[in-house]
Structure formats: structure tokens, C-alpha cells
Amino acid sequence: MDRLSGKVYLVTGASSGIGRITAKALAEGGAVVYGASRRVPEPLEISGIGSFTGISMDTTDETSVNEGIAGIIEKEGSIYGVINCAGSGIAGALEDCSPEETISQFDVNCVGALRTARAAMPCMREKGGGVIINIGSIGGDFALPYQGLYSMSKAALRKETEVLRMEMKRFNIQLTCIEPGDLKTGFTAARRTSKETAGSVHEEGTKRAVDQMAHDEQNGREPSCVADLILKILKRKKLPACKAVGGIYVLFPLLGRLLPYALVEKIIGGMYHV
Numbered sequence: 001m002d003r004l005s006g007k008v009y010l011v012t013g014a015s016s017g018i019g020r021i022t023a024k025a026l027a028e029g030g031a032v033v034y035g036a037s038r039r040v041p042e043p044l045e046i047s048g049i050g051s052f053t054g055i056s057m058d059t060t061d062e063t064s065v066n067e068g069i070a071g072i073i074e075k076e077g078s079i080y081g082v083i084n085c086a087g088s089g090i091a092g093a094l095e096d097c098s099p100e101e102t103i104s105q106f107d108v109n110c111v112g113a114l115r116t117a118r119a120a121m122p123c124m125r126e127k128g129g130g131v132i133i134n135i136g137s138i139g140g141d142f143a144l145p146y147q148g149l150y151s152m153s154k155a156a157l158r159k160e161t162e163v164l165r166m167e168m169k170r171f172n173i174q175l176t177c178i179e180p181g182d183l184k185t186g187f188t189a190a191r192r193t194s195k196e197t198a199g200s201v202h203e204e205g206t207k208r209a210v211d212q213m214a215h216d217e218q219n220g221r222e223p224s225c226v227a228d229l230i231l232k233i234l235k236r237k238k239l240p241a242c243k244a245v246g247g248i249y250v251l252f253p254l255l256g257r258l259l260p261y262a263l264v265e266k267i268i269g270g271m272y273h274v
Contacts (some may be wrong), residue, residue, distance in 0.1 A: 003131065003234045005030035005049070008076045010069065012059055012086040012116060015041040017185035018135055018223045019085030025227040026083070027052045034072050037086075059086045059112030069119040081131045082120050083230065084113035089187060091210045092194030093202035094148040101194055102149055109153035114160055121173060129172030131239060133230060134161050136177045138249050141256055142264065145274045146202070146209035154179075158242065165241060176239040178229060181249025182220030188213075209272040221246050 009026050013019030014035025023035040027050035035041045036057035044052040057068035072079055088108045090101050113134050124130030139147065140154030161177040168175065191214075197206050229245045244250045256264055268274075 001235060001237055002030075003081070004231075006032065007080040008032045008034070008072065008078055009081040009083060010034050010036060010072060010079060010116070010120065011083045012036045012057070012112070013135075014054065014085065015039060017085070017187060018180070018183070018226045019083070020044070021223050022083055022085060022227040022230055023052055025224075025231055026050065026081075029231060031081075032076060036068060059084075059116055060107045062115060065112075065115045065119050069116070069123075073123050078127050079120050079123050079130070080127070081133070082116055084116055084132070084134045086112055087135065087187075089147065089150045089191040090194060091147050091150070091191055091213075092197045092206055093146055093200065096194045096196035096200050096202055096206075097149055098194070098196060105149040106153045106156065109150070110156040110160060113157060117164065121168065121171075124173050125171045129174075131234065132161075132164070132173065132175045133233075133239075134175070134177045135226065136161070136179045136242075138179045138181045138244055138246070138252050140177075140179060141244075141253055142268055145269065145272050146206045147213065162241060174239040175241075176233060177242045178226060179242060179244045179249075179253070180223075180226055181244070181246030181252070182213075182216040183223050183226070183246060184218055184220050185223050188217045205274065209274070212272055 009031045011019050011023040014023045015037035023033050024044050027033040027046045028048035030050045033052045035052055035054050038058050040056045041054035046052055055068055058064040090105045117132050134157055136157045137154040139151040140158045144151040158177050161175050165175045197203050225245055233239055244253050
């Protein structure tokens with residue numbers, strides 16, 4: 001099944017990391033790719049029959065999303081696929097995270113993906129189908145201490161994907177959630193810490209956990225493994241509901257189902273010095 005040649009895709013978060021590498025892989029596979037970010041992504045050198053066009057689009061802004069996707073459809077006549085890569089991380093103990101920070105984290109990591117899907121799905125239905133791939137996290141399956149907002153928002157994104165899979169099945173719109181483990185990207189440097197952490201009883205614990213996260217990420221796999229997986233699953237007749245990626249992390253969902261929760265909690269707590 002050829003889901004690439006001549007097919008129109010939107011990739012959010014395309015200015016760096018997973019989004020940028022995925023946009024390049026899709027274009028080199030023959031797709032017509034629009035890469036979106038708040039600032040127009042830099043051009044990509046494409047060795048293949050596809051193309052890449054950078055556009056400005058803020059997934060936390062309804063008007064920006066609607067105008068961005070409408071512009072693509074007006075120019076190309078259709079949109080076949082959406083790859084939701086835009087995301088951010090706010091670290092800190094949940095006690096220290098403000099309601100504003102909580103809403104912001106969910107808006108970027110979960111609601112933004114839904115906003116983008118909602119704007120694209122009417123055209124997909126009209127054209128007979130399409131694909132939506134959400135980039136979640138293994139942290140959506142496991143509670144991450146001192147990165148609770150991120151973990152919660154990615155868990156919500158996983159459920160969002162599962163719900164839409166059922167609701168859009170009869171329209172031949174398939175969805176999947178890809179859950180990477182630790183990857184070496186600019187996400188590490190971009191992570192910010194809750195404003196209330198300084199001077200908090202959780203300050204030391206937060207620092208230990210975040211330092212460990214940063215170490216693991218910068219010693220993790222390259223983000224190209226996600227793009228490779230996307231190309232692989234796009235060749236399937238039916239997309240899987242969820243797929244983990246990134247070395248040993250592919251085993252984590254299975255272990256989470258097999259091991260007692262008390263043991264899982266002990267392992268995760270040990271990883272982040274809780």
C-alpha cells in the first residue's frame with residue numbers, strides 16, 4: 001500500500017527533532033509535506049520526488065490551525081495525513097505546578113493534536129480516508145515523578161488516539177499513537193521547570209530527577225528511529241493502535257502489564273531517585 005507518493009501530509013513541530021526528521025523522511029518517500037511550527041521551519045534538502053514546504057502554524061491557536069490547514073487544502077486540493085509531533089515538557093512536582101502551567105502543558109501536548117485533527121478530518125472524510133499519527137511518549141504509560149504534567153498529558157493523548165480510532169473507523173481514517181522512550185533531541189534543552197520549584201520542598205528531588213532525565217535522553221537513540229517506524233507502519237493495511245519505539249523501551253508496555261504495580265512503581269522511582 002502506497003500512502004506516500006503524491007499524498008499530502010502536515011507535520012507539526014517540524015522545526016526540529018522528531019518533527020523535522022519525520023517531515024524529511026516522508027518527503028523523500030514521495031509525499032507532499034507541509035511542515036508547521038510557530039516560526040516557519042527552515043527549508044529542507046530533499047533527495048527524492050516529494051517536497052517540503054514550511055508554514056507558520058501554532059497548534060494552541062484555533063484560528064492559526066484552521067487557517068493553516070485551509071491553506072494547504074486550497075493549494076493542494078486535499079490533505080491525506082497529519083503527523084502531530086508538536087510538544088513540550090514542564091518539569092516539577094505536581095504540588096508545585098500551577099493551574100496555568102497544567103493547562104498550558106495539556107494544550108500543547110494533547111488539545112493541540114485534537115485541534116489539528118479536527119481541522120483536517122472533514123477533508124479526509126470527503127476524500128475517502130486518511131491517517132493521523134500522534135507522537136506520544138512511553139511516559140504516557142508510566143507515571144514519571146517530577147514530570148507529572150508531561151506524563152499526564154501524554155496519557156491523555158494516548159486515549160484521544162484510541163477514541164478517534166473507533167469514531168473515525170467507518171470513514172477510513174486510521175490513527176496510531178507512537179510512544180518513544182528516551183531520545184537525543186532538543187527537547188531536553190527546551191524542557192522548563194515549574195516556576196514554583198525554586199525554594200520548594202521538592203526542589204532537590206526535582207533537580208535529581210530532571211538531571212537523570214536529561215542524562216538518559218542525551219544518551220538515548222536518535223530521533224530517526226521514530227521516522228523509520230512511521231514509514232514502516234504506513235506500509236501496513238491497518239495501522240496499530242499504539243507502538244513503542246527506542247531500544248529497550250519497546251518492552252516497557254508489556255512489562256507494565258505483566259509486573260505488579262508495586263514493582264513498576266519501585267523501578268520507576270529508582271530510575272529517578274525517588
